[in-house]
Amino acid sequence: MRLLPRTLYGQLLLSLCFGLIAAQAAGIWLTLNDRARFGEGLLGAFAAQRIAGVITILDQAEPSERARLVHSLNVPPTHVSLDESWQPASDESDATKSFVEHVQHELDRPVAIHVISIKPAAAHRREESPATAGAEHAREGAPDSSREGAKTGSAEPETQTAPGASADSSAASASATGAPAPVPTTDAERRANRRLHMNPPVLFVVGQARLTDGTVVTFRHSLPQPGMDWPMKLLGLLAILGISVALLSGWAVRRLTKPLASLADAAGGLAHNLDRPPLPETGPLEVSQAAKAFNSMQRELKRYLETRAQALAAVSHDLRMPITRLRLRLERLEEGELRTKMDNDLSEMDDMIGNTLEFLRAGSITEKASKVDLDTLIESVVEDMTSVGATIRQSGAISAPIEARPMALRRCLTNLLDNARRYGGGQIDISVTELSDAVEVNIEDRGPGIPESDLDRVFEPYVRVETSRAKHTGGTGLGLAIARAIAKSHGGDVRLKNRAGGGISAILTLPIQTVS
Amino acid sequence: MDKTLLIVDDDTELRQLLLEYFGERGFNVLVADGGSQMWEAVRNHAVDLVILDLMLPGEDGLSLCRKLSTQSNTPILMLTARGDEMDRIVGLEMGADDYLHKPFIPRELLARVKNILRRTGEGREEHHAPKALHFAGWTLDIDARHLVDSAGVVVSLPAGEFRILKTLAENPNRVLSRDQLLDVSSGREAGPFDRTIDVMISRLRRRLNDDGGDNALIKTVRSEGYLLAGKVERTL
Numbered sequence: 001m002r003l004l005p006r007t008l009y010g011q012l013l014l015s016l017c018f019g020l021i022a023a024q025a026a027g028i029w030l031t032l033n034d035r036a037r038f039g040e041g042l043l044g045a046f047a048a049q050r051i052a053g054v055i056t057i058l059d060q061a062e063p064s065e066r067a068r069l070v071h072s073l074n075v076p077p078t079h080v081s082l083d084e085s086w087q088p089a090s091d092e093s094d095a096t097k098s099f100v101e102h103v104q105h106e107l108d109r110p111v112a113i114h115v116i117s118i119k120p121a122a123a124h125r126r127e128e129s130p131a132t133a134g135a136e137h138a139r140e141g142a143p144d145s146s147r148e149g150a151k152t153g154s155a156e157p158e159t160q161t162a163p164g165a166s167a168d169s170s171a172a173s174a175s176a177t178g179a180p181a182p183v184p185t186t187d188a189e190r191r192a193n194r195r196l197h198m199n200p201p202v203l204f205v206v207g208q209a210r211l212t213d214g215t216v217v218t219f220r221h222s223l224p225q226p227g228m229d230w231p232m233k234l235l236g237l238l239a240i241l242g243i244s245v246a247l248l249s250g251w252a253v254r255r256l257t258k259p260l261a262s263l264a265d266a267a268g269g270l271a272h273n274l275d276r277p278p279l280p281e282t283g284p285l286e287v288s289q290a291a292k293a294f295n296s297m298q299r300e301l302k303r304y305l306e307t308r309a310q311a312l313a314a315v316s317h318d319l320r321m322p323i324t325r326l327r328l329r330l331e332r333l334e335e336g337e338l339r340t341k342m343d344n345d346l347s348e349m350d351d352m353i354g355n356t357l358e359f360l361r362a363g364s365i366t367e368k369a370s371k372v373d374l375d376t377l378i379e380s381v382v383e384d385m386t387s388v389g390a391t392i393r394q395s396g397a398i399s400a401p402i403e404a405r406p407m408a409l410r411r412c413l414t415n416l417l418d419n420a421r422r423y424g425g426g427q428i429d430i431s432v433t434e435l436s437d438a439v440e441v442n443i444e445d446r447g448p449g450i451p452e453s454d455l456d457r458v459f460e461p462y463v464r465v466e467t468s469r470a471k472h473t474g475g476t477g478l479g480l481a482i483a484r485a486i487a488k489s490h491g492g493d494v495r496l497k498n499r500a501g502g503g504i505s506a507i508l509t510l511p512i513q514t515v516s
Numbered sequence: 517m518d519k520t521l522l523i524v525d526d527d528t529e530l531r532q533l534l535l536e537y538f539g540e541r542g543f544n545v546l547v548a549d550g551g552s553q554m555w556e557a558v559r560n561h562a563v564d565l566v567i568l569d570l571m572l573p574g575e576d577g578l579s580l581c582r583k584l585s586t587q588s589n590t591p592i593l594m595l596t597a598r599g600d601e602m603d604r605i606v607g608l609e610m611g612a613d614d615y616l617h618k619p620f621i622p623r624e625l626l627a628r629v630k631n632i633l634r635r636t637g638e639g640r641e642e643h644h645a646p647k648a649l650h651f652a653g654w655t656l657d658i659d660a661r662h663l664v665d666s667a668g669v670v671v672s673l674p675a676g677e678f679r680i681l682k683t684l685a686e687n688p689n690r691v692l693s694r695d696q697l698l699d700v701s702s703g704r705e706a707g708p709f710d711r712t713i714d715v716m717i718s719r720l721r722r723r724l725n726d727d728g729g730d731n732a733l734i735k736t737v738r739s740e741g742y743l744l745a746g747k748v749e750r751t752l
Contacts, residue, residue, distance in 0.1 A: 320618045320619045321527060321530065321618070321619075323618075323619035324530060324618050324619040324620065325527075325529055325530055325533055327619060327620075327621060327622055328530070328533035328534065328536075328537055328622055329533065331537055331622050332536075346619075350619055367660075370664075370668060370669075370670050371667070371668055371669040371670065372669065372670040372672075373669050373670060373671050373672070376671045376672050376673075376723065377670070377672040379672070379674075380672035380673055380674045380677075381672075381674075383674035383676075383677075384674050384675050387674070387675075387676065401669045401670075406660060406662055406670040406672065407660050407661075407662075410662075410672060
């Protein structure tokens with residue numbers, strides 16, 4: 001299972017290539033097989049003709065002349081002998097019968113013919129060792145090379161009987177082992193075969209005919225393997241086929257799966273950016289339909305969120321008029337504690353509205369990014385916070401300006417410092433560190449900290465840990481949500497963690513280069 | 517001589533409250549609930565300043581603002597909803613001289629009104645509130661409340677320092693006393709500052725790479741105050 005590719009691309013490519021190549025291989029095999037059978041048929045017909053010719057000549061010849069004739073008819077691939085006795089046929093297969101019919105058909109006069117065996121010599125040849133070949137060479141130049149038919153089998157005398165041996169033992173041996181006596185083949189012939197790229201004989205036909213005068217003619221005919229020239233050409237063809245199939249299907253499958261990959265990207269990116277450009281609705285029908293569905297889902301989601309945001313914005317908006325009026329009404333009151341408190345309440349309401357609207361807008365900030373000197377920005381925020389009573393120690397500096405939206409970033413840092421001031425109490429440390437591809441601003445307070453389980457929850461809008469305390473210290477519950485939204489719009493993030501010595505550490509990371 | 521204000525807002529109660537507020541502070545106040553009443557008032561009275569709400573039924577404030585600013589020189593203060601940044605920017609482009617978010621603090625509205633009237637009273641051609649001030653290679657972005665150096669790098673300013681620098685740059689080559697500067701430096705957000713003006717000036721100089729010497733951008737005028745020397749250009 002592990003070996004199978006996990007991507008759709010890999011799986012499709014693999015099955016396509018595998019399927020196509022398997023189909024091609026099967027096709028080629030079938031063709032070759034067909035051709036081989038056709039070749040066999042041709043060779044068989046040739047063998048039948050030849051044997052029929054030999055029998056006819058011997059039948060018509062004077063018995064005294066036959067020995068001489070046999071000598072001259074003994075031309076490979078047919079070996080003829082007259083000195084073997086009639087043997088029972090051991091092979092009754094269809095191939096044998098059709099071969100006999102073929103020979104009969106070629107004869108002028110009917111002659112009794114039977115085939116002792118038609119056997120593939122593959123098993124026999126496989127056992128032929130180099131040592132045998134050496135032995136053959138040693139015997140080269142023997143006076144009657146044509147009579148040395150048994151020499152190919154000389155390594156295994158127990159399965160092989162020389163044609164020149166006693167007819168009885170030869171026949172008994174041949175029929176007992178089922179291995180036909182091979183047709184004698186000279187070395188010269190073998191060399192010629194090799195030169196002509198002919199395959200060594202694979203089929204031996206051993207048969208006998210009883211001539212009209214009763215003489216028994218034994219013939220051994222070797223059928224060469226019909227041209228199964230698989231080799232290089234075919235393998236080359238298969239290789240070319242394989243490569244082109246792999247390339248073509250690779251291209252086609254890539255084309256098919258690419259929209260899927262971008263769909264996955266789009267779905268993954270949707271969580272971060274609902275305003276991402278719609279997917280191109282192109283490609284095959286199924287893919288373009290998926291893209292269409294995705295785009296409409298994105299539109300619907302966006303519309304839904306916009307509707308909710310609009311409702312919230314409208315409420316916040318509408319609250320401004322009464323607040324404005326209240327402020328004007330307050331101007332009519334005498335200066336005093338009551339008026340100051342009411343003023344503060346109004347300011348708090350104003351802040352809540354402002355923060356809510358700011359939070360709703362944080363995702364779609366229109367401010368342009370520019371190069372920002374982060375050091376002076378932090379310094380300014382620290383200065384502003386100090387003027388409202390915070391104790392802040394600043395350390396660290398970075399070498400170069402970063403790419404950011406200065407007003408948004410200032411709001412983000414202000415919110416984080418404000419949070420540290422409200423909940424921390426005591427001194428706040430702010431430090432900036434330059435990493436290889438990001439800047440990290442660390443804001444540490446000395447407050448009681450937050451339970452680990454709430455560390456991420458406090459970033460949700462309007463969530464406060466320990467409501468009673470939060471009320472006491474003020475705040476709208478949006479500060480951290482806005483800070484994180486701004487950080488994320490810069491491609492960064494804000495994380496909180498409890499410090500070992502107590503208190504919270506808020507870590508703002510900003511990538512040095514990219515601003516989305 | 518009392519100045520005449522025209523308040524254009526569709527909220528009856530707010531109109532009434534503003535009328536009382538400015539009336540008690542020595543202004544002649546006219547009110548209008550929309551475009552037609554506004555035009556009528558402008559035709560029949562010498563109006564020194566129009567306070568125009570952006571959200572009006574019928575013809576909206578932006579459109580009225582554009583028409584009014586092409587027809588007359590009367591300065592306009594737009595009241596916008598806070599957060600509607602687009603409205604604010606568009607409002608200024610449509611010819612408003614200043615803007616204020618709702619819900620505003622009455623004293624701040626009063627200060628803005630006085631500011632505009634002072635600018636127009638001095639006979640300055642452009643009485644629009646500038647978007648940016650340029651001096652000695654620096655740009656002071658009024659909306660964003662930060663400095664931009666000649667290389668385009670944003671250099672942030674604490675609120676108090678921003679206000680001091682803005683005041684100095686709005687009145688170039690004019691000596692401003694420490695008291696004047698202290699007045700502007702303490703805004704609502706910042707509250708009263710512990711730091712003296714001198715400390716803030718020295719920090720400003722450091723940010724501006726200003727050595728305070730003979731060629732200083734911010735010059736110290738002994739026993740009088742400070743001034744910003746050189747030419748200041750305004751982007752409206």
